[in-house]
Amino acid sequence: MRLAEELDLPLLTIIDTAGALAAHGIVDHVVEERPDASAEAPAFCRRMAKAVEELATLRSVPGRKALVGRAERFRRLGSAL
Template identity: 70%
Template structure:
C-alpha cells in the first residue's frame, strides 16, 4: 500500500508529524513511574525471549 502523502514529496511536514508522534510517545512514557516502566520493559523482553 502506498504511503499517502508520500513523505519524499513533503519532507518538512512529514518530519513535523514524526516529531509530534515522538513527542507524544515520550510524554506518555514519562507519565509512567520509572519502576513501573522498568517492570513493563523487563516483562516485554522476557516475552520476546520465550517466543523464540
C-alpha cells in the same frame, strides 16, 4: 546489584531493522523516513512530533513500574520464534 541480574534478564539477540524492533516489542514506535526524511521534512517533523507526544505520556508511569514492565517485555523476546 545490577538490575538485569536482579530481574533475571536473558541475553538479547540484536535485531537489525526498525520494523523488527517494533514487531518484537523492543521499541513502541518507529518514525518512518519514507525513504528520506530530508525530502519530506514537514511531514517527517509532524510524525516525529506525534511520536514525542506519545513518549511524553510515559512520564506519568512511576520509574520502577516502567522499568519492570520493560524488563518483562524483554524477557518475552523470542518466545514467538
